[in-house]
Amino acid sequence: MSNSSFTYYEASSMFHGSLTHIMGTRFDLVLIGKGRELSVSVWDRIIRELERLGNMLNRFDPASEVSRINQKACSGAVRVSDEMWKILLDCRRYHDRTAGLFDITLRDFSALDLQPERQAISFLHPELSLDLGGYAKGYAMKRLLEILKTCGAEHAFIDFGNSAIYGLGHHPYGNSWSVSIGNPYRHGEPVGEFALMNTALSTSGNTPDYTGHIVNPLNGEKNTDQKMICVECDDPLDAEVLTTAMMAAGSGQKEKMMKRFQVIQWKEFDLQH
């Protein structure tokens, strides 16, 4: 279903695994120096984990846990799994730390009633629903890093649909994993470069054929700016949450918000010219 394929390059001791349909995007792993057998077994674990997370967090899959919440939480409290409960609490923390700019309800986080005593959730507004799109890839990336580290992986490049990337260790012929950022409005034109070494890079922005998908939860406005924001952090989840929040933030809010996180660097690219 997720169209998995992999190739092992003996001469370079390099493994490349690819999933073309997972959590709404594609996924690539390049793993260096672990041999064919171990690489394949790591890949198997990664596929299983990604599919498990997809089944839990994908709001477009009617059988997922988040869909079950979206269907039922407006008419009463819905008990959730331990993992979902931790995720919801985490999303609340991020909501507070970003002064409301990261919001999985996209409109009114205060209408989300988290009931710790029952580990349950209910919506206080009939049209509320959860969208974990700005969280799921970062969360998945963290889980995958745990798998990779458990298996003894030291050098790997993980690409989650281009917008979430992690460079574990370094390139076999360089001291980091160097990635360039492409301008979606001018094909092939790079706008910036990042050298990742045990760090995550998340990118958020509009593209010519996909504009207005980022909503400011504080005023409901869709962001249509021709801009792109890149955030590099140690923690892939921080990076993922911050790029989404930064697209909505006003100029004064950005610096303030960044101070609350451990950010290695962040860049905003104006792509209008």
Add this chain to the structure above:
Amino acid sequence: MSKKTEKQTDLGLRQFIKDLGYLSGGAALLATTPWLQSFTPEKAKEIQSEKARIALIGTGSRGQYHIHNLLPMKHAEIVALCDIYAPNLKEAARLCPKAKKYTDYRKMLESPDIDGVVIATPLNWHAPMVIDALSAGKHVFCEKSMALTMDQCKAIYDASRKTDKVLYFCMQRLFDEKYIKGMQMIHSGLIGDVVGLRCHWFRNHDWRRPVPSAALERQINWRLYRQSSAGLMTELASHQLEVCNWAMHRIPRSVVGLGDIVHWKDGREVYDSVSLTYRYGNGVKITYESLISNKYNGMEDQVLGSKGTMNLATGMYFLEGEDASANSGIEQLLSQIGNKVFAAVPAAGSSWRPETQKAYKPHYIVEGKYHINDGLSMIGAVKDGSDEILSAFCQACITGEKGKDIVEEAYCATMLCLLGNQAMEEQRKIDFPDEYKIPYMKFE
């Protein structure tokens, strides 16, 4: 065009077919493209000292196109020309000064000095001319489509069964390298199961020819009137429906469609806009569309497979999951590491989403060869197989060897065109009529 050398005429395709035959062990080639079995470089050597004596009926633009293709062929000689329209006959005679001129094709068929006849006349003339020429003991090469009506097609098919003469129809895609190779790829499973077919032909042209006097309107603009033409279906779609059947190895069971005169409301009787769906027994459908008041989409014969897409007209194919924009960064990284190079890879950017998947990585069906027919010419494109199929016919005039399956393929394609017209006319689903079925047709 007449300055072409012999080599350019057909040796390229002959060698290509020979190579394909070797690669696939010969038997596979015969199974999928039996009409090509004798079209090899060896066969060209065997007949090199002989000439097929060719007569042309119809010397208009398409007839002259064939003359240009025939002139450089060493194994062909144009000995006679026939037309009722003097300016065209004069122009053709200028190209072939030694050829005898006729205005009555029946008179011409009486000549014992003619081996084969090339017919490039309006569609309503195909049936009488083909049948008369076969009866006169001539080999026949006729333009597509086969004929104007289903009964005429059946009569031609029946005549071809009874004669020992060669009968070809100009279904040139059967002799086009990229179609031959592309079909082999499809039949070998490269693009998985064939799950759909999409063909279209768009032009922005009124389809009219200038008329010197009003009396000649129906004669010169024969394509526009139902008495002489079945419109877009027989003029354009026939090639494409043939390709679909070739890919599917079967014939659709039914057709629905809508046809209208949308833009060129100039007194013509045939549709300038058609949309049809043909349905095979296994549920796979051909979506066919043709419009001659907008050419943005050009022409394409597209075979959709569960693992890939074959664009036969443009000679390219694409495999599912090979999104060029998405994995180019990763591919560059893999290539870098393989070559022990360290550099930045363009991997990062706004999120990739499957629904925006537009730029698939292209593969060429025949590497290094791109004779792409943009579909805009009313006469014929260069290197689209037309000269090769004509060369094969001239060879057959010498050897007497029939072109296997060519009549059947032309019959099936033309019948589908005419059934499509019937479906549009009567605005209902038409099932393939039993009385026109032939043993060659496989429906399941």
